[in-house]
Amino acid sequence: MTDRRPQAAARKNGAMTLWQRFYLVEVLSGVGLTAAHFFRNMARHIGHSLGRPVRGSVTIQYPEEHRGYSTRIRSLHRLVRREDGSPRCVACMMCETVCPARCIYIVADEHPNPDIEKVPARFDIDLGKCVFCGYCVEACPEDAIRMDTGIFEFSSYTRRGMIYTKEDLLALEPAGPDGRPQSPIPIPATRSH
Amino acid sequence: MTAVADFGIVFGRVAFVILFVLNLGGLLTWVERKQSAIMQDRIGANRASIFGLRLFGLFHTLADALKMLSKEDFRPARADRFLYALAPFVSVFFGLVAFASIPFGPVVTAGGRSVPLQAVTLNVGVLYVFAMLSVGVYGVMMAGWSSSNNYALLGAQRAAALMISAEIAIGASIMGVIMVYGSLNLMDIAEGQGALLWGWLPKWGIITQPLAFILFVTAGIAATKRIPFDTPEGESEIIGYSVEYSGMKFGMFMMADFLETVVIAGMTTALFLGGWQVPYLLADGFHWPWGGVLSLPAALVVILQVAAFSLKVVVMIFFMMLIRWTLPRFRYDQAMRLGWLALFPLSILNVVLTGVVLLLVGGGGRG
Numbered sequence: 222m223t224d225r226r227p228q229a230a231a232r233k234n235g236a237m238t239l240w241q242r243f244y245l246v247e248v249l250s251g252v253g254l255t256a257a258h259f260f261r262n263m264a265r266h267i268g269h270s271l272g273r274p275v276r277g278s279v280t281i282q283y284p285e286e287h288r289g290y291s292t293r294i295r296s297l298h299r300l301v302r303r304e305d306g307s308p309r310c311v312a313c314m315m316c317e318t319v320c321p322a323r324c325i326y327i328v329a330d331e332h333p334n335p336d337i338e339k340v341p342a343r344f345d346i347d348l349g350k351c352v353f354c355g356y357c358v359e360a361c362p363e364d365a366i367r368m369d370t371g372i373f374e375f376s377s378y379t380r381r382g383m384i385y386t387k388e389d390l391l392a393l394e395p396a397g398p399d400g401r402p403q404s405p406i407p408i409p410a411t412r413s414h
Numbered sequence: 415m416t417a418v419a420d421f422g423i424v425f426g427r428v429a430f431v432i433l434f435v436l437n438l439g440g441l442l443t444w445v446e447r448k449q450s451a452i453m454q455d456r457i458g459a460n461r462a463s464i465f466g467l468r469l470f471g472l473f474h475t476l477a478d479a480l481k482m483l484s485k486e487d488f489r490p491a492r493a494d495r496f497l498y499a500l501a502p503f504v505s506v507f508f509g510l511v512a513f514a515s516i517p518f519g520p521v522v523t524a525g526g527r528s529v530p531l532q533a534v535t536l537n538v539g540v541l542y543v544f545a546m547l548s549v550g551v552y553g554v555m556m557a558g559w560s561s562s563n564n565y566a567l568l569g570a571q572r573a574a575a576l577m578i579s580a581e582i583a584i585g586a587s588i589m590g591v592i593m594v595y596g597s598l599n600l601m602d603i604a605e606g607q608g609a610l611l612w613g614w615l616p617k618w619g620i621i622t623q624p625l626a627f628i629l630f631v632t633a634g635i636a637a638t639k640r641i642p643f644d645t646p647e648g649e650s651e652i653i654g655y656s657v658e659y660s661g662m663k664f665g666m667f668m669m670a671d672f673l674e675t676v677v678i679a680g681m682t683t684a685l686f687l688g689g690w691q692v693p694y695l696l697a698d699g700f701h702w703p704w705g706g707v708l709s710l711p712a713a714l715v716v717i718l719q720v721a722a723f724s725l726k727v728v729v730m731i732f733f734m735m736l737i738r739w740t741l742p743r744f745r746y747d748q749a750m751r752l753g754w755l756a757l758f759p760l761s762i763l764n765v766v767l768t769g770v771v772l773l774l775v776g777g778g779g780r781g
Contacts, residue, residue, distance in 0.1 A: 279455050
């Protein structure tokens with residue numbers, strides 16, 4: 222089956238047909254396409270401002286509007302709490318070891334409960350370095366770190382503001398069933414401590 | 415007293431043209447953003463606001479001007495100081511004055527005076543506009559040369575080459591129009607387009623000279639140095655004559671391109687779209703081709719005609735923007751080939767065809 226349409230012929234040998242080399246008609250068909258877009262979108266914009274359920278653009282006006290993300294998306298980390306509120310983490314260093322960005326810093330301490338061997342005294346994640354690969358979540362034997370807060374907006378004006386401590390991470394809640402964050406964004410952009 | 419009135423009339427005519435061109439040219443930054451956005455299913459710049467009032471992003475024009483005015487006025491160390499500073503002014507100046515001989519309304523007779531609604535009445539109005547457009551490229555060449563930057567110089571050279579190939583085609587393509595209406599005065603040409611062919615078809619240039627219209631618009635877009643003929647500058651890929659310019663001086667080059675767009679649109683209107691003519695509207699009202707007359711007061715007729723002229727210019731600008739956001743850029747050699755091997759010979763052919771038709775029909779000209 223050979224496609225004998227002019228476009229197909231042009232694609233095959235890279236040369237334009239005589240009709241295309243004439244250019245004018247091709248230009249007009251292109252202009253017709255863009256003009257049709259213009260007038261269709263313009264009509265939709267007018268309809269939209271009159272309250273009709275049409276939209277003239279595909280733009281999501283970001284700070285005011287959010288697009289929906291998958292509920293499975295990897296977002297800001299959180300440390301899972303035990304029932305008494307202490308971290309479930311046992312400071313085994315698995316996540317720190319596996320982290321390709323080396324953004325996790327753990328200082329281990331002894332847990333007061335003799336059944337639990339260790340507990341992190343410090344658990345810092347430098348989100349300025351994190352690549353959101355999710356390996357830490359995969360590696361964790363205790364299911365103590367998760368990336369299910371649904372929070373993406375934690376940019377900061379300073380590098381220090383991107384470092385999240387154990388306390389910050391423990392305070393976070395998982396996202397709701399709709400994928401929206403349940404906890405407030407923990408650190409304002411101007412955080413510098 | 416009459417001297418004051420005369421001065422007032424002249425001042426008003428010039429002020430109208432200057433304000434028309436400047437405002438339209440300034441608005442084009444907004445039109446460009448918004449029209450391209452709507453063509454591409456986007457919204458376009460809409461964040462600039464004054465007291466929470468956004469007004470469809472109109473304030474971005476203001477924000478642009480403020481940004482450009484407050485930027486550093488950079489000058490390369492080895493630049494020619496005088497020419498470097500002069501170049502953007504030359505570009506903008508000739509873009510602004512080119513509109514002067516384009517009529518935006520008819521000759522108004524009031525109080526014993528007959529006032530042509532154009533800034534300057536010139537017997538060689540057509541030539542004047544193209545002379546000014548051609549001189550405008552001197553600003554570009556001065557910019558390229560005085561920047562002491564080889565890339566800028568190459569860009570200026572491309573601009574000059576493009577301008578020449580476009581100007582030749584423009585000049586040759588309007589020959590047919592001049593032959594049909596028998597005048598170089600744009601007011602005469604606009605008046606000539608008010609006649610009717612076979613009693614019902616307005617004798618607009620686009621109807622009597624369709625080939626010339628296509629050639630003229632193509633060459634005109636090339637003369638504005640905008641996409642698809644932006645080989646002199648090539649916004650994103652190739653460096654152009656304005657590479658060493660920043661701040662408002664660069665803004666003036668951009669402004670000059672917009673002004674030239676307005677001038678070409680005005681010229682297309684005056685030559686091909688009937689100028690200020692509204693179909694079937696004569697000085698005393700509408701004379702319908704199927705008989706019947708709708709009388710209108712003279713002042714309303716003039717207002718209608720000025721409005722028609724403005725509307726035609728705006729529609730033409732819309733069309734040029736549509737082209738600009740539809741077509742990719744021509745390569746330098748492609749633009750040259752189009753100008754010299756397509757537009758120019760076709761313009762000559764158009765002149766010959768027009769001559770033959772005029773000879774056979776016996777019309778045209780003014781004696």
